[in-house]
Amino acid sequence: MTPDRSCRLGxxxxxxxxxxxxxxxxxxVLASIERPTPTATVTTVLPVVVDELMAQAGPRGVDxxxxxxVMVGVSEIDGLxxxxxxxxxxxxxxxxxxxxxxxxxxxxxxxxxxxxGWPASFRATVSIAEACVAGGARLDxxxxxxxxxxxxxxxxRKIAGKVNxxxxxxxxxxxxxxxxxxxxxxxxxxxxxSVPILLSHEMSGSGLLERENATVLQAALIRRAxxxxxxxxxxLVDVGLSHAEPFLARNDGSIMTVDYAxxxxxxxxxxxxxxxxxxxxxxxxxxxxLVAFTDVDGEPTAVCSVTAGSAQLxxxxxxxxxxxxxxxxxxxxxxxxxxxxxxxxxxQLAEAVDRAKSSPxxxxxxxxxxxxxxxxxxxxGPLPGTTLVCCPPRADxxxxxxVAVAPVSGEAVRMFSAxxxxxxxxxxxxxxxxxxxxxxAGADPATVAVTDVEESTVPYVSEPTMVLRxxxxxxxxxxxxxTYERS
Amino acid sequence: MHLAGGxxxxxxxxCDALGxxxxxxxxxxLPLAAHAVELTxxxxxxxxxELPPDGLVMPCTFLGAPAIGAERIGxxxxxxxxxxxxxxxxxxxxxxxxxxEIGGFHGAASVALAAHAGLPMLDxxxxxxxxxxxxxxxxxxxxxxxxxxVLADEHDRVVAVHxxxxxxxxxxxxxxxxxxxxxxxxxxxMTVDQVADAVITGSVxxxxxxxxxxxxxxxxxxxxxxxxxxxxxxxxAEGRVTAALPEPGRHTPATIExxxxxxxxxxxxxxxxxxxxxxxxxxVLATVPDIITVFDTYTGEALGAGELRYGQRVVAxxxxxxxxxxxxxxxxxxxxxxxxxxLPYRPVAAS
Numbered sequence: 093m094t095p096d097r098s099c100r101l102g103x104x105x106x107x108x109x110x111x112x113x114x115x116x117x118x119x120x121v122l123a124s125i126e127r128p129t130p131t132a133t134v135t136t137v138l139p140v141v142v143d144e145l146m147a148q149a150g151p152r153g154v155d156x157x158x159x160x161x162v163m164v165g166v167s168e169i170d171g172l173x174x175x176x177x178x179x180x181x182x183x184x185x186x187x188x189x190x191x192x193x194x195x196x197x198x199x200x201x202x203x204x205x206x207x208x209g210w211p212a213s214f215r216a217t218v219s220i221a222e223a224c225v226a227g228g229a230r231l232d233x234x235x236x237x238x239x240x241x242x243x244x245x246x247x248x249r250k251i252a253g254k255v256n257x258x259x260x261x262x263x264x265x266x267x268x269x270x271x272x273x274x275x276x277x278x279x280x281x282x283x284x285x286s287v288p289i290l291l292s293h294e295m296s297g298s299g300l301l302e303r304e305n306a307t308v309l310q311a312a313l314i315r316r317a318x319x320x321x322x323x324x325x326x327x328l329v330d331v332g333l334s335h336a337e338p339f340l341a342r343n344d345g346s347i348m349t350v351d352y353a354x355x356x357x358x359x360x361x362x363x364x365x366x367x368x369x370x371x372x373x374x375x376x377x378x379x380x381x382l383v384a385f386t387d388v389d390g391e392p393t394a395v396c397s398v399t400a401g402s403a404q405l406x407x408x409x410x411x412x413x414x415x416x417x418x419x420x421x422x423x424x425x426x427x428x429x430x431x432x433x434x435x436x437x438x439x440q441l442a443e444a445v446d447r448a449k450s451s452p453x454x455x456x457x458x459x460x461x462x463x464x465x466x467x468x469x470x471x472x473g474p475l476p477g478t479t480l481v482c483c484p485p486r487a488d489x490x491x492x493x494x495v496a497v498a499p500v501s502g503e504a505v506r507m508f509s510a511x512x513x514x515x516x517x518x519x520x521x522x523x524x525x526x527x528x529x530x531x532x533a534g535a536d537p538a539t540v541a542v543t544d545v546e547e548s549t550v551p552y553v554s555e556p557t558m559v560l561r562x563x564x565x566x567x568x569x570x571x572x573x574x575t576y577e578r579s
Numbered sequence: 580m581h582l583a584g585g586x587x588x589x590x591x592x593x594c595d596a597l598g599x600x601x602x603x604x605x606x607x608x609l610p611l612a613a614h615a616v617e618l619t620x621x622x623x624x625x626x627x628x629e630l631p632p633d634g635l636v637m638p639c640t641f642l643g644a645p646a647i648g649a650e651r652i653g654x655x656x657x658x659x660x661x662x663x664x665x666x667x668x669x670x671x672x673x674x675x676x677x678x679x680e681i682g683g684f685h686g687a688a689s690v691a692l693a694a695h696a697g698l699p700m701l702d703x704x705x706x707x708x709x710x711x712x713x714x715x716x717x718x719x720x721x722x723x724x725x726x727x728x729v730l731a732d733e734h735d736r737v738v739a740v741h742x743x744x745x746x747x748x749x750x751x752x753x754x755x756x757x758x759x760x761x762x763x764x765x766x767x768x769m770t771v772d773q774v775a776d777a778v779i780t781g782s783v784x785x786x787x788x789x790x791x792x793x794x795x796x797x798x799x800x801x802x803x804x805x806x807x808x809x810x811x812x813x814x815x816a817e818g819r820v821t822a823a824l825p826e827p828g829r830h831t832p833a834t835i836e837x838x839x840x841x842x843x844x845x846x847x848x849x850x851x852x853x854x855x856x857x858x859x860x861x862x863v864l865a866t867v868p869d870i871i872t873v874f875d876t877y878t879g880e881a882l883g884a885g886e887l888r889y890g891q892r893v894v895a896x897x898x899x900x901x902x903x904x905x906x907x908x909x910x911x912x913x914x915x916x917x918x919x920x921x922l923p924y925r926p927v928a929a930s
Contacts, residue, residue, distance in 0.1 A: 200651075209614070231760065264651075318833075449889060474891045
């Protein structure tokens with residue numbers, strides 16, 4: 093049966109509040125709510141969402157069966173998972189982290205062994221064993237060291253039966269992931285298919301340590317993510333949405349299927365801000381803008397900048413649970429005062445607006461979040477550096493709208509010699525990989541397309557070397573049916 | 580004096596401040612140093628007078644492309660390998676390590692190298708700040724020969740270059756290319772006797788002190804004021820970056836517009852790999868080789884020349900360079916003209 097209309101349900105959760113919206117596949121917003129919640133798990137929020145949203149959307153001819161996808165965004169994975177450094181009272185995924193084992197391919201990299209910079213107690217919770225074994229690549233694609241298969245097998249036997257997941261990283265994995273793939277095969281043969289093996293080349297971000305840290309955090313979160321995914325699916329069945337495919341929002345403001353997220357839970361970090369900015373730009377019809385986030389009292393909390401409808405990501409790395417990771421998140425400029433300063437008011441907002449910009453050009457400031465209208469009402473006059481300050485329609489639920497309309501994305505990165513005779517071939521292949529990644533994450537295979545190609549040179553290296561980064565996007569797939577409904 | 584724990588963090592902050600926008604960021608080398616000290620215990624910082632006069636002092640530094648170093652992080656045992664070769668070549672023990680470049684990444688990284696080599700660090704360095712190039716060191720001005728340049732990669736491949744002044748850097752660089760654009764090198768090995776007139780003394784203590792001042796201050800502008808007061812520098816201005824470099828390493832000016840008490844002032848900041856000059860209304864306020872440092876007032880970090888972005892709130896200061904760079908020979912090597920600027924050198928005067 094194909095329903096006559098195709099709608100999406102978007103839910104965004106930030107701390108102790110959530111927003112939800114029903115959006116038609118053409119982008120028309122049919123209903124939205126924004127509420128506080130004592131226990132902001134998707135499972136407790138969903139029944140409220142369905143009751144209240146359907147009461148609004150029902151008169152417009154929308155029924156639960158019209159909802160084809162449910163998209164969920166969260167603000168901070170460290171808070172969600174109760175990682176150290178997160179605010180107290182912000183714990184939602186019960187259960188244990190890890191335990192994982194960490195393998196680094198690259199024996200001559202011991203100036204900082206795996207997890208060496210981690211907070212000691214956190215490290216002890218997450219990992220039971222780490223090893224540097226020979227392997228990895230050099231920039232030109234040749235072996236950094238020959239892969240130590242015997243060492244890998246010995247390590248695998250040591251950890252067999254004791255770990256929930258293994259994180260594997262290797263030197264220059266973005267140039268040549270071969271050793272990571274070979275190591276995964278060896279580990280799987282020893283540990284069995286039930287232990288997920290996470291490979292660093294699937295995490296973006298250059299720099300061995302940041303990529304490794306991100307891979308280890310992913311591995312540590314897997315068990316919690318599986319539990320959370322199970323609860324989300326069950327909750328969907330309970331509210332009568334068993335036919336809708338669940339998606340999760342990710343760091344860059346796009347979405348991915350729950351299946352895809354199961355081995356990449358870290359990508360959910362910072363998603364609420366990214367989809368909030370996307371929703372604000374869409375609702376206001378301003379693809380080039382600044383977005384201010386507010387709390388329920390109408391205080392501005394942070395500002396970010398939006399280009400071509402998407403939030404700009406920070407250039408640097410993201411610290412999660414006290415650990416540097418290669419994950420890129422929205423370049424959020426907090427309105428809290430500089431070191432030693434006091435107060436938070438209009439001058440601070442104006443300064444945050446200026447700091448969030450990448451050029452002196454005046455831009456519209458879109459205010460969203462639960463206190464959006466309150467903030468705009470209290471502004472005494474125009475704000476320096478802005479063309480206008482406005483509250484887009486449904487500003488309180490902008491993040492829910494943003495997640496409902498977000499595309500599915502995929503990325504592929506490759507480093508190669510600028511003198512390679514196969515340059516065009518490589519470019520073609522990397523574009524295919526980006527499209528394949530997007531389809532893997534749940535994009536509609538028929539319409540997914542390359543949206544961004546970025547080619548740069550690696551500075552200061554003697555052999556001219558290119559870094560090619562390709563991004564592909566497409567709308568989420570439709571007509572999905574759960575595996576256990578087939579046959 | 581020794582380096583460990585919280586003092587390492589202070590030291591790294593001071594190294595960043597002395598980088599003058601160049602030399603990479605010491606904060607990225609801090610984890611290496613912290614781990615090395617965890618393994619070997621604190622690194623002692625020593626004065627030349629505490630060392631035997633005929634003992635060897637071994638400068639040591641990373642060479643190569645940052646993008647390679649981010650993947651091939653090495654073992655820091657390279658320094659121990661190099662030490663063995665130098666002792667064998669000279670037939671004498673190495674008694675201390677010398678940091679080549681206190682400014683930025685290499686200042687903090689040298690703690691890791693010293694720890695792994697089992698050496699104390701001399702309270703000195705070769706530059707007193709950061710400069711690109713191997714020969715922009717006080718040892719070169721003092722006539723110390725760079726030979727032999729001993730280079731090692733993380734797999735204990737060692738090359739000794741005996742090429743003489745002028746060729747040493749060229750040959751050493753091609754060795755590093757052979758290593759795959761990453762290696763560790765030592766050049767300008769001296770005896771303790773030679774050190775007195777051939778290095779910039781007190782650099783390690785100075786970086787540590789600057790870091791302490793930053794850590795103690797109630798705000799970033801306060802820290803900047805404390806630093807210029809203690810080191811006879813000039814507080815240039817507080818402001819916001821209104822035009823930033825399109826690409827690091829290019830000679831394009833950035834603009835800082837004054838805020839607060841400095842409202843109405845506009846500064847032009849010339850930058851290459853590091854900050855080269857600050858100009859206001861056609862008047863030169865500071866140039867290389869004096870150290871121009873731009874602190875982000877929100878994070879307290881000293882911003883590298885490639886990290887400047889529109890909208891940043893900053894406080895800019897200039898610190899006097901070591902005296903050796905203010906001599907005619909020093910200015911030939913590292914004065915404004917050496918960096919392609921057609922500006923006179925006007926020493927920074929205390930504000």
